[in-house]
Amino acid sequence: MDQQTPTTPTEPQEKISFWHDPDRLAIFYQALALTIVVLVGYYLFSNTLTNLERQNIATGFGFFGKEAAFEIGESLISYSAADTYFRALAVGVLNTLKVAFAGIILTVILGTFVGIARLSSNWLVSRLAAVYTEVLQDIPVLLQLFFWYAIFYEVLPSPRQALNPVAGVFMSNRGLVVGVPETHPAHAWMLAAFAAGCLAVWLLRRWAVHRQEETGRIFPVFWSAVAILLVLPALAWVAGGAPTAMNVPELQGFNFEGGINISPEFSALLLGLVLYTAAFVAEIVRAGIQSVSHGQTEAAMSLGLRPGKVLQLVILPQALRVIIPPLTSQMLNLTKNSSLAVAIGYPDFVSVANTTINQTGQAIEGIALIMAVYLFFSLTTSVFMNWYNKKVKLVER
Template identity: 45%
Template sequence: MTDAAVSPGSAKTPWWRSRRVRGLIVQAVLLAAIAFALAGLVRHVMSEQGASGFSFLNTTAGFDIIQHLVPYSETSTYGRVLLVGLLNTLLVAVLGIVFATILGFAIGIGQLSSNWLVAKLCVSYVELLRNVPLLLQIFFWYFAVLRALPGPRESFNPIADVFINNRGVYVPRPEAAPEFVWVGAAFLVGVVGAFWLRGWARDRRELTGQRFNTLPAASALVVLPPLLVGALTGFPLSFSFPELEGFNFVGGLVIIPELIALVVALSAYTATYIAEAVRAGISGVAGGQREAALALGLTRGQMLRLVVVPQAMRQIVPPLTSQYLNLTKNSSLAVAIAYPDLVSIFAGTTLNQSGHEVEVIAITMGVYLSLSLITSALMNWYNARIALTER
């Protein structure tokens, strides 16, 4: 594969065997194909009957959605449907990422445990869950959850005002009065104070060597100011309680089984890949580092926290990013179990009702692309922060 073999410019090589000319031709053909496809797309969008392009987003949708994080009714527009779907997708993605990360790290570390039973259990978990198609797992969790739970009249009532049945998990819904903003502000002040305290304690330790136990003081800073302000404003928070009325519970906050099943399935599945990344990352830290840490007199916990994990993270974060992206994209399987995500209500129902396939699919692809790029950007920033600083 040396360039000399088909070197351009030598008089004996005919032009069509020149690598450079061939490359140019391939690129020109590709460019023409892309331009042709784009032109067709634009022509299609422009030739739509009635208003062209994206004005259908202002049309009334006319259908209801089971879960919406922003106000929505049948009289809302398709544009609103897009927003509702986007938020529902984000909700699943964020919850899934949080749980998958926690579970994945636990399983990954467990695989390396010196306890035979724990290690084998974790390995079996990974092998079992990552080798079964995700869609089947989603169905399994959904119908397993539904079949196991009783109807609304026979709900489990584990603690007061919390009801679990096959229509969802009902909990009291907090309803904030306008004065609640002050409580929120006090909470923010407390959090900022806690961070300041941590910085102060670190500076002091580095300067004088004296340790300061930050945890109690920081917790007090976070908890006390909101409580104090709450007491002053007369606790501006009330609760709406779920009550059985007719077919279902009304009032309160309901977590629908579709959301639970989807989050459980996505996190359990993605956790297997994260666990493998974590295991690989930790195994990748040279044994000498541990021995050196122990020789310096660090405890096992300190060794893990201060020596092994920071070095392992550098190898874990890049594959972790891919898994976060996969989880977000896999959440589009939600439509199978009636969870109203972006693909289900926008690229599904809206596409079908409005007939604007090209626009709807283009928007949906654009949204997923943006979500993925944002996730990547955040993870790359984090990766750069923990990267090896060479001095």
């Protein structure tokens, strides 16, 4: 309460009535609120216990170790119906993370692109971007998911007549099949080389900054980083024997064999989430760029910075401070909206947990798990956000 501060009694001998003493009232209100919450909680809890007992529903997480006995359409780790519920739920979490991760990357790319297009001096481009953001923001994401899923299974042909837009890529109502290189030990080496390249770039950048501070000479970090990250894996590829064999999908019977199969459920979910969230991200990016006043650009240019440097050193640091916080909350929204997968049959965490609830009857545990997992995602994100906000906070004189 805001008028509690001036409570030093000026005349201690005068007795203040209870209803006019903010300090005692505050204690009273808090005690009242806590009592109500505890009582309501106890009432619901005892009702639940009686109901569970009456309906013979087990409690606790004992079902984790039992056999799940249901199949899951797609999985990142090996899984069969004979595995435990715990493993099934883990598959669900990984599937949620898979769609969230891919979705976030694509959303940021598309959203930035549309946001910049919105500010383009080209009338046609900026109008199109405006129509995109305006229309897609105003259509419920669930409806968009249904729409894309319907497109996948109704409009696309069967695998026998699959569309083949690019060599090695087939689109049919069984999903998207993409040819990939045959697995080869050289690929692991390329990955290792890339990781080593990242480390090298980090060290290089540190050295370049240090040298620039010492001598004022600028080292072209960006282009050397690009070169390192391209050349090292390429060397590893050549050293590993330069494998070129491709695992190209082939039509066998009614479906494709080989290649990577991206299910229609995953594609529809990813497409719907990305197109929807990118519309919001575009608005955020546009607002962020517009928040940096034009005077900043002019000032930077009059200092003699080149346009690239103006963007890198003056505009982006200021625009990102405005962009990042709402952007993270959009990323979180995307992750939460991925729970709508249950409506189109993609086995994300909510969908697996829902099946678990239906089979075991343990709704409370199931929904508590769903909430706990999403809360974990949100809390991790907000910890990151607090760290970031502290880091980029404007330090004023």
